[in-house]
Amino acid sequence: MITTEKKVQISKKAENMIGSEIIKIAADINEKIKQGNKIYNLTIGDFNSNIYPIPELLKEHITQAYRNNETNYPAAPGMLELREAVSTYLKHYGNLEYTAQQIMIAGGARPLIYAAFQTLVNPNEQVIFPVPSWNNNHYCYLSDAQQIIIPTQPENHFMPTAAEIAPHIENAALIALCSPLNPTGTVLSKESLNDICNLILKENERRGPSQKPLYLLYDQIYWMLTHGETRHYDPASLNPEMKKYTIYIDGISKAFAATGVRVGWAFGPKIIIDKMVAILTHIGAWAPKAEQLAVANFLADNNAVDTYLTHHKSKLYEALNLLYQGFEELEKEGIPVKAIKPQAAMYLTVQFNLLGYVTPEGKTLSNVLEITSYLLNHANLGIVPFSAFGTGTDSTWFRISVGTCHSEDIPQIIQQIKLAISKLKA
Secondary structure: OOOOOOOOOOOHHHHOOOOOHHHHHHHHHHHHHHOOOOOEEOOOOOOOOOOOOOOHHHHHHHHHHHHOOOOOOOOOOOOHHHHHHHHHHHHHHHOOOOOHHHEEEEOOHHHHHHHHHHHHOOOOOEEEEEEOOOOHHHHHHHOOOEEEEEEOOHHHOOOOOHHHHHHHOOOEEEEEEEOOOOOOOOOOOHHHHHHHHHHHHHHHHHHOOOOOOOEEEEEOOOOOOEOOOOOOOOHHHHOHHHHHOEEEEEEOOOOOOOOOOOOEEEEOOHHHHHHHHHHHHHHOOOOOHHHHHHHHHHHOOHHHHHHHHHHHHHHHHHHHHHHHHHHHHHHHOOOOEEEEOOOEOOEEEEEEOOOOOEOOOOOEOOOHHHHHHHHHHHHOEEOEEHHHHOOOOOOOEEEEEOOOOOHHHHHHHHHHHHHHHHOOEO
16 A cells, blocks of 8 residues: 655745754764764854853842742733843943833843834835844744845944945835844944934934834844943934834843843833733743842842953953964964954854865865865864855855853864864865
8 A cells, every 4th residue: 555645734934944054063063072073162152151150149149039939920021120120220331211111021132033023024024134143034034024135244344334224225114233243243333333323314204204114123132242442332322313213132141141041121112112012922932030030139239240241251352362363373374264353242253265275085165064064074163154144155254152162272273273274275
């Protein structure tokens, strides 16, 4: 008897979801590790909690909240205690004035970004975002939006300019920006952001009160992690008129190495925040009540926040700077690599200009995925190409994350890169 397997019937949206290239790279890395190889896995935008633990005081507050049996549902927009603490925190560190009623809490930044897209973008409306950038293509897909992709340039530190955005702005519903940027660890300059804000304001003036405004989604989840002389700028601080059109995304995941604690917040115009709350109420993407109350208590202690951030940023910058110096030395020696000086976050932007080089096995490296594979196999190095963040596979730029990296391993990493590239023939 011949039987045919019946195809599983699922939604077109689920069927056509694009898989994560980072997950594919991680699978290759995990297979190498299973085989007993020592792999330097610098792919993940997360922290090794043994190298970068959360603040001890925050840990104590979380533990105490559970001991106090704070385990029932939190308030839909977030616990008032936390929203008030976030309001004070934003004023103290960013001079941003938002009331508790203009702030909402969720289980990290992702549900907040999803809720913002769902609130601001109708099906088939246009969303402008630069590449490389994190997950904007997926949020557009989930919102049935049209993607308007802005390729960026290394000379601008992979940040978009107003001139690049301007030709696409007339029919857009949303511009999605992130600064400091994942994957590059670079920031929008004051001048560039101000030009983009002026562009948005001019467009909304053109539309007038009868048309739907153009909004800006501003993801600043890394804003507390600037390094050296780098400064973070935000839209409403540069131009108070932008407060009407900007929805901010923020939280504790990066500033306090608390990616698994899952407490994020959005803030912006109350009418928009209220609708985002309504959407997430039906999804239930709340941060746990105990963690919310713990974060509220922690953020209220400026001395604890300052002490932690000073140490946290110092360790990140040490690792980033050691890597950057290593790549500078390789470039001076004629190795075809280049790095952008670290500005913020936990990422170093590096170019491996190896297209056309021939491996010891006689294979020509013809795209960035083959470069990625070569570095994994010959340098024991796991890193993520910008193609995983929306650029083409002809781009030879990569993200290196130091969140799971011991500083003492960096000289060996650089040496292994040098040896691996030295095996190639031009």
